[in-house]
Each structure stands twice: as C-alpha cells, then as structure tokens.
Amino acid sequence: MNHSRDAEYSEYVAARLSSLRRLAGVLCGDWDRADDLVQATLVTLYVRWGRVRAAAHPDAYARAVLVREFTHERRSVWVRRVRLTGTVSDCPAAAADHDAVLDLRAAVAALPARQRATLVLRFYCDLNVDQAAEILGCSPGTVKSQTARALQAVRRALGPAPAAGPADRPAGAADYQINPGGPGHD
C-alpha cells in the first residue's frame, strides 16, 4: 500500500464519485442506501486497484463492481462492516411528483435487484445486451430474459394502459417480445 497507489486511487475516486453515486442512486432509488453502496464499492475498488488500473476501461470496471455489489453477487460480509451510519442526507423532492412517476418508481423499486440492475444498465447507462451481460456476469440471453421479465413486471404493476396497443398489452395477455437482436442492439 504505497503512497502512489493511494494517490492514484484518490484521484480516480474524486473524478468519478459523482457518476458512481448517480448510478447507485438510480439502482437503489434511495440516496442513503446509494451512499452505502458507493462506500462498499470504493472499498472493493481499493482492494482491486491493481486490476482497475490495468483495466482497458477502468470506468466500466468500477461500474461492474458497483452493480455486482448491488446484486449481491458473491456478496461478502465485509460489505456490512463498512456500512455508513451517519445522519441521513437531505433528499430533494422529486422534480415531478405526479402519480404516474411515483407509480413507475414504485414498480421499479419492487423488482428483484438483478432485474432492476438490468433495467438500469439498459435504460440509464444505455448499454447493449452484451455490455450489460459482461457487467452482470451472465449471458446475453439472461440479460434479454431479465429485461423482458422486468418490463413485464413493471407493466403488470402499472396496470393496463388506457389505450393499450400490442406492445403495451397487460402482462399475461401475451409474452413480451424482445427484438431479435436484443433491445440494446439498436
């Protein structure tokens, strides 16, 4: 643990902290938990700093660490030992607190962690199926099925749309169809 390692690490974290927090916030839907998640991620990044530094895309590596922390993949109990216990940060109210947004937010929050992570990687990080699969450590096929299930669950939670077209039919009426190349190949 020499000084250059610490300096490099600190510099990297200072530059990327905000984007990691935002990703964690979107994953958790709760800034307090997001900070815990980022804190755990930073510990892992420090431990694996050699790999981060050597990675072709350090940011992608860091994002993968964060998402995997979130989905509990090979979760270590050490995570809990770095859990923050300070005061809760003041969260600003959502910009648009109308019912639809709240319903959607609740529907996403109710998804299993892995499905939520899949949606976030696809629709917040704008990753394609292969990229999301790499981060989640699963096959592209799994990403597709997780995406489909997640979207189906969100639709189900929101209920039938007033004028539902074929793509917006309520869950159960028909299986959700995925684009042949996967939703991320566009």
Next chain:
Amino acid sequence: MIESQLRTLFAQIASGEPARSRVNTQLARRAGRARLRRRRTWVAGGSVLAAAAVAALAVGVGPARPGPAATGPAAPRQFSPLVPYASFGWLPPGVSLYAGGITPAETYMDAGRVGPDWALGVYARGQCHLTGSASVLNCPGSKLRIRQRAPDVAGHRAFWTGPGPRIVWQYARGGWASMAIPAPNLSAVLHSKQDLAGTALRIARGVRYGVTTRLVFPARFSGLPRQWQVHDISFYVPDGGLLRADQYMLTTGSSRFHPRVGDTGVWTGAPYIIVGPALRKSTCTPHDPATKNTSEIINGYRVVLKRFHIGGLPMQELCGAHADGLAFDIQVFGAHTGIDVASLFRDHMRLLGTNPADWTTNPIG
C-alpha cells in the same frame, strides 16, 4: 413506451443527486487496506459504530433500568466454526438471508432486499457486558448505547440502542444478541408507520439458537497435521439455499496473532482462504510494482504466486482465477511460518467444482 418512461425516470432520479454525501473516501481506503491485510472481520465493526456516535438522535431518554437478567441455560463460550449457532426464524416478506459469518465470539447474519437491512449478531458467553447503570452494552468492537427498554424477547430483557438503531437482547445466560434495524435513527423505528419496532421484535423473537445447518465449502484440505483448524468464516447464501463458505482462515499450532499490525491485527502462519465461483472476467491482479509475481501451473491450474510485504510482514499469496469454474486466493503472512502456499495448494487442497452439491461440510479431513 415503457422504456422511454424508464429512461426519464432514471434521469430524473440521477439529477436529484443530493450535494451532501456520506461517502468517505478516506474510510474506504482504510477499510480497503484493512481488507488487504485480512483484518479480522468482527473487530472492524467497532470503528463504524464509534463514528456513528456523533450522529444525532431524536429520542432523548435516559439510561434504562436493568431489568431481569436471563436465567436458564448458559450461552456457548465459543461458537463452532462449521455450524452457525443462530438463524433467522422469521423475516418480513421479500427479505431473505444473504450472508453471514462465524468467529469464535460471534455468529452474524445479514438479511435484506437490497443491502444489509437486518444485521443480526449473536455473541458467545461473556463477550458482551452491560454497564452497571445499564446505559451501555459493550460487545466486541461495539459500544451500544442503550436508549430505552424494549419489550422482552422470549422472556429475556431487551433494549433499544442508538444512534444506529438496534435492538439488543439477552438470549441466554451470559449471552447477548444485537440486530441492526434499517432506519436512519431510533426515533424513526419507534414512530414508524410500518411498525418497524414490531417487525424488529418479531424477527428477534423468531431467532433460533443451536441450529444445525452446516456450511458447505468449495475446497477440501487433506493430509494436514491435526492442529489445523478452520476459523473466522464468512459465507453467502445466493438463492436462500445452502450456506456457502467463501472466506475463512486456517490456524495451525504455530499461528500467532499480531494485534499491532494494521489497525486490528493480523495472524501469521495462518492461511487466509478465499474461494468461490469464478466470474467470467476473473483475473489475478496482473501487475503490482511492489510485488514479485510468478505465473505457473500447479495441479493443472494456472496460478500466480506473489511475494511482498504488508505492514512490515512478508506475505505469500497464491491466486487462481479460473480453476474448474472456481477462483481462489490463499494468503499467508509471516517469515518463518513453515507454510509454503504453493505446497499447500499442490499437496493438500482439492477444489470441488462449481456444484454446491459436491461441496463438503468438512473442509479439513
């Protein structure tokens, strides 16, 4: 389309990032260094709890009355490393056990949906002490400030503690348990519309002791001297199924604890083992200027042997990123331990593959 609504929602959440962050880079560095040194896990909780003492607490009640002490059977003096002594008997819908660990002094378990929502710690006999005025419960690495009396748990006295909200209770003579509650402070627990206090009590009352769910290990060591033992195990539970050990330590007759190395000490002559399913992209750290690395094949697996110094102690590490679907890492601190990690792996360690049904409940034997 729902996809575009999701994009809008996520962008909206991200734009609401609060300026004030509780993320502490320095703490992360310290914890990272500690993990590299393989500090003993349960001790580390102390610094976090100490830091929490500065947090504000809305519930301003004085020390609680001691209440009746537990009678009946005594708590175990120490816990078996292979069988968790306690387990959750009831958890709220959607919440499940996902990780835990065992040290001689503590069995701990984390349950939650997303993160460690409910963190249970059950301590061996004599590990926790209630101060005379019943204002503080001192447990290893934790100083739990008692705020008020809670309803009894299975006939034993219980208390609410803060600022990080917990319920603590005496589960047997000389033995205490504590459980963190997912709320910002105790006031939020006691005035929760979702009845967090009632949920906490129900979980606490449902905890089972002396259960016999054994851990499964993805590796077996054989041909080792009789003094070798397993210690300080961490496990995870991926699908609410088997309790899978992934980090543990082996002690030998010559293992020694050095309390002054690092923040909380380190064992020499005691291999620290990490083993579990390999990720597709698993690697052994490819390059560290301070490390002498050699790559070789042992037992048909490509491994990286590293030698370096940490905290003034020499350290050997053997890492395999892909070994029949498993990844492993063995670390030994100390100069004259008589343990060579390469020989340990070559002659004594057998990896059991990725199917937990093939794993063992008896890691040494």
